[in-house]
Amino acid sequence: MRRTASPLSLILLGLGTFMLVLAPLLAWYVKPRAAVNPIDIDITAVYRGTGSVFDTEQVETVPDQRITVTQKVRGDVEDSERSGRAAVWDVTTTVDTDKTLPAADPHDALDFVPHRWVMDRRTTKPVHCCGETPYIEGEAYLKFPFDVHKRSYQWWDNSLGSTVTLHYRGTRKVQGYTGYRFTGMVAPAKAGTRLVPGAVVGLPDRPQVLAEEWYANHGLDLVVDQRTGRVLYAQTGPKRTLRAPGAKKDAVVLLDSSKIAFTTETQKKAVQLAKRDSGQLRMVGETLPIGAAVTGFVLAVVGGVLVVRGRQRPDTTETPDTSQVPVMM
Structure with a gap:
């Protein structure tokens, strides 16, 4: 089995990172x-x-x-x-x-x-x-x-x-x-x-x-x-x-x-x-930066957890058994 990140987890992680960068910028x-x-x-x-x-x-x-x-x-x-x-x-x-x-x-x-x-x-x-x-x-x-x-x-x-x-x-x-x-x-x-x-x-x-x-x-x-x-x-x-x-x-x-x-x-x-x-x-100097930092931290943590956990998928793709299927001549 292998793990792949869901689109939602990547969106949350990206949005959280953006908010963390925005806070000090403000x-x-x-x-x-x-x-x-x-x-x-x-x-x-x-x-x-x-x-x-x-x-x-x-x-x-x-x-x-x-x-x-x-x-x-x-x-x-x-x-x-x-x-x-x-x-x-x-x-x-x-x-x-x-x-x-x-x-x-x-x-x-x-x-x-x-x-x-x-x-x-x-x-x-x-x-x-x-x-x-x-x-x-x-x-x-x-x-x-x-x-x-x-x-x-x-x-x-x-x-x-x-x-x-x-x-x-x-x-x-x-x-x-x-x-x-x-x-x-x-x-x-x-x-x-x-x-x-x-x-x-x-x-x-x-x-x-x-x-x-x-x-x-x-x-x-x-x-x-x-x-x-x-x-x-x-x-x-x-x-x-x-x-x-x-x-x-x-x-x-x-x-x-x-x-x-x-x-x-x-x-x-x-x-x-x-x-x-x-x-x-x-x-601009306090309310929005603090709000952006808190929101960004939460989103980044949630997104990161989801990325780490990922979605389980099989490592190989199984092919159907055709040995019992009659061959039409």
Whole structure:
């Protein structure tokens, strides 16, 4: 007797082998290529809080004002595709009080800052091309890299024009969704200059003065989705002042708030997007590979057993005995 493998056993063995090969391929090849920053992004984040702002009509700082910060991010698809591996995002940040809202033109806001951020789509590190302005550095800005670790990160602060160290502070829930929390602060630092009437900075005898603009932050508080790096919650405490050239003390406060944070609507939208994107990455990087590995192992074992057992068949083919059959003449 000899044994031959059945077609079913070969199919099971082949399918199991394929699934075992597919599992690491999904985890180590497909997932890294799925974890990329989009080039067609179009999102808006709104922050709200209270604080003091400089009223240009009254020419003085007015306290207890409601402050709204609106940050719009739109991807430049054409420039992104032309760059190769970079995502080109155009960002506008407006600061308003109730007096300037709603504004038909963002230039009518209390403050309006446009800039362009270019990053590597996979690592989120800055890429210096495609009309980037300003020259952005650090490890994160607007979002963290994929697969966030429990360590400190260098976060770009556009108001400061430099990076700020954000320290890992454990986890925190945002709208019922758990993320990694990072905090930091900014000591007063000169952030630029601004041409203003001399009287604004205590120099009434001079028509115009190139005043020093100083910036500080009472506290940055971010909660980030671990898998995607998306910011779920952001809180900032900006303080911007003007000083006379070479002065050691602030002459006027332009903006001062201890807390301006994501609105509830912005938090919910960020969590919704994080759940969707994180779920897709988890499926490609964990669920499907584990499922493929388990299924492949089972199929390969069953197929292998069937191949080893085979089907019994005789070794020789018997011919009928014709000795008793009469011969017809």
